[in-house]
Amino acid sequence: MGFNNLIGNEKVKKLLIKIIKTNQLNHSYMFIGPSGIGKTLFAKEFAKMILCQNQDEKCNNCKSCIELENNNNPDFILIEPDDGKIKIEQIRQLQKTILEKPIISNKKVYVIKDADTMTKEAGNSLLKTLEEPPQYITIILIGTNEGMFLNTIKSRCTKILFNKIEDEKLKMFLEKEHNIKNVKESMLKTFDGSIEKALIINGKIDIYNKIEEVFSNIENINLIEAMNQLNCIYEEKESIYDILDYINIILFSISKNNTYYIKYINAVEVAKNAIRNNANYDMSIDNLLYNICS
Numbered sequence: 039m040g041f042n043n044l045i046g047n048e049k050v051k052k053l054l055i056k057i058i059k060t061n062q063l064n065h066s067y068m069f070i071g072p073s074g075i076g077k078t079l080f081a082k083e084f085a086k087m088i089l090c091q092n093q094d095e096k097c098n099n100c101k102s103c104i105e106l107e108n109n110n111n112p113d114f115i116l117i118e119p120d121d122g123k124i125k126i127e128q129i130r131q132l133q134k135t136i137l138e139k140p141i142i143s144n145k146k147v148y149v150i151k152d153a154d155t156m157t158k159e160a161g162n163s164l165l166k167t168l169e170e171p172p173q174y175i176t177i178i179l180i181g182t183n184e185g186m187f188l189n190t191i192k193s194r195c196t197k198i199l200f201n202k203i204e205d206e207k208l209k210m211f212l213e214k215e216h217n218i219k220n221v222k223e224s225m226l227k228t229f230d231g232s233i234e235k236a237l238i239i240n241g242k243i244d245i246y247n248k249i250e251e252v253f254s255n256i257e258n259i260n261l262i263e264a265m266n267q268l269n270c271i272y273e274e275k276e277s278i279y280d281i282l283d284y285i286n287i288i289l290f291s292i293s294k295n296n297t298y299y300i301k302y303i304n305a306v307e308v309a310k311n312a313i314r315n316n317a318n319y320d321m322s323i324d325n326l327l328y329n330i331c332s
Contacts, residue, residue, distance in 0.1 A: 045208070046076070047076075047200050047203075054080070054198075058088065066176070067195055067198060068195040068197045071201060072231060073234060074233055075203055081149045085149065085176075086102075089145055101142055111142060115132070116151065123157055124156040128160065139174065150164075154183045165188065179191070201231070203232070205229075211233065212240075224288060239284075242277070249281065250288050253288045253289060254292055256331065279313075308329070309325065
C-alpha cells in the first residue's frame, strides 16, 4: 500500500520515514489520536518498513513486504481486543512468542490495537516486556485516550500524535474510494475527521436525512408527528451519540438565522447525559422530543 495511499497526517508520515532512514528505531511507540483516522494502517505501513529486507519504504517486492501485505508475515503480530479489552492472557501470549527470533526479517513488530482498553493486570504485565525487550522487537501501542495508559508504560514509549483528517481531504477520499459525492457541510462536521465514522454514517444516510428534515422544521411539528417521523432514533441505540451530535449540528446551523432554535440544543445535551448515565433509553428520547415539541 505505502504511505502515499493513506490520507492525512503528513507530518507523521515524514517522521516515520525519517526514523527508518536515519536508523533511529526505538523499541516501543504509542500512536495516539482520534478513532477511525487510520492509525492501524499507519502502524502496518511502519511495520512494513521496519521489516523490509531492503530497508526501503518504496520496496513492496521483498518476501517480507509481500507476505505482510497478504497478512502472512510471521514477524508481524497484530493483537486486537477480546470482548472489548486487551486482557492479561493476550499479553502473556505475546511474552511467550516475543522470545522467538524473527523468521523472515531481522526484526519483529507487535501492534496492539486499542491498547488503551488494556486491563490494569495486562498493562502491568506488558510493562515487564517494555522494560527489557529483545533487541529485535518493536511494539506499537495504538489508542485514542492517552490518559488510559499507565504512566510507567507512557514513560517507556515514544509518543506519536495523530490529528483528524482535514475535511477537504476526507471529501476527496470518500468520492474517490467510495463514490460518496456532494457531502453536506453538516455531514462533514459529524464525520469529525474520521473515515470510519464517515462510512458508518453514510450507511445510514436516510436516517440522517430524515433527522435533518424534521429538526429543520421542528417548530411546525407536534409531538406525535415527531415521534412517528423519528421512530428510527429509537432503533439506533448503538449510534445514538452520533445522531444526537448531528441533531445539535443541525440546530446550531439554523440558529444562526433564527435564534429560536438555540433553546433546543440544551435539550439534546440533557438527553445525551441521561443516556450516558444509564437512564431508560426510550424514555430519554421521549423526553427529548417532548421538551422540543411541547
